[in-house]
Amino acid sequence: MLGISGVQQLALPRNPYTAAEVKGLGENEALSKRAQQSLMLKLFAPPLLALALSLSPMTHPPVAIGQTVDSQKGAVIFQRSCIGCHDGGGNIIQPGSTLFSHDLTRNGVYTEEEIYRVTYYGKARMPGFGESCTPRGQCTFGPRLTEDEIKLLAQFVKAQADQGWPKVLQTEGE
Numbered sequence: 001m002l003g004i005s006g007v008q009q010l011a012l013p014r015n016p017y018t019a020a021e022v023k024g025l026g027e028n029e030a031l032s033k034r035a036q037q038s039l040m041l042k043l044f045a046p047p048l049l050a051l052a053l054s055l056s057p058m059t060h061p062p063v064a065i066g067q068t069v070d071s072q073k074g075a076v077i078f079q080r081s082c083i084g085c086h087d088g089g090g091n092i093i094q095p096g097s098t099l100f101s102h103d104l105t106r107n108g109v110y111t112e113e114e115i116y117r118v119t120y121y122g123k124a125r126m127p128g129f130g131e132s133c134t135p136r137g138q139c140t141f142g143p144r145l146t147e148d149e150i151k152l153l154a155q156f157v158k159a160q161a162d163q164g165w166p167k168v169l170q171t172e173g174e
Helices: 019-027 033-055 069-081 083-089 101-106 112-121 147-162
Strands: none
Touching (some): 069 083, 069 147, 101 147, 112 147
16 A cells, blocks of 8 residues: 555554444443453554554665665775776676676676685786785785775675666765
8 A cells, every 4th residue: 555655554454443342341340351451452453563563674674785884885995996997887897797796607706705805816807906915916006905895895796786786875075
């Protein structure tokens, strides 16, 4: 069911008691305590459950994984170190080696660990960015990345690849 602004709302079960019945039941002195508790449960359980579900993170997931702090850090590292060749998940140097899932899988780089390894040591025409990358000719001449930075970067790249590379986080100054 769609409500205001097209937001999906939960369809709640109807309360089986009318206001007159509730008032009549409340005035009934012969009504046992257990029956009163049962009535209260029947009256308040559906709206409370609906409230709990509507406030649950399960029903309001982040729009994109990029909203998490680590992923934002990974996006910043990506923009600083990778976007020159891999803008939007592509590859301007070697078009068959993009960061899209189908190319990563075809090239045997489909887990975070494998993305980490390739980023650290390099592969084919891609230089390695790890602090201890060897051989020297396979490594970047630019700034190196720490192991933690490469881990965040690998998580970010894997998440983006799984989502088909939606718009990457914009950093300040853009």
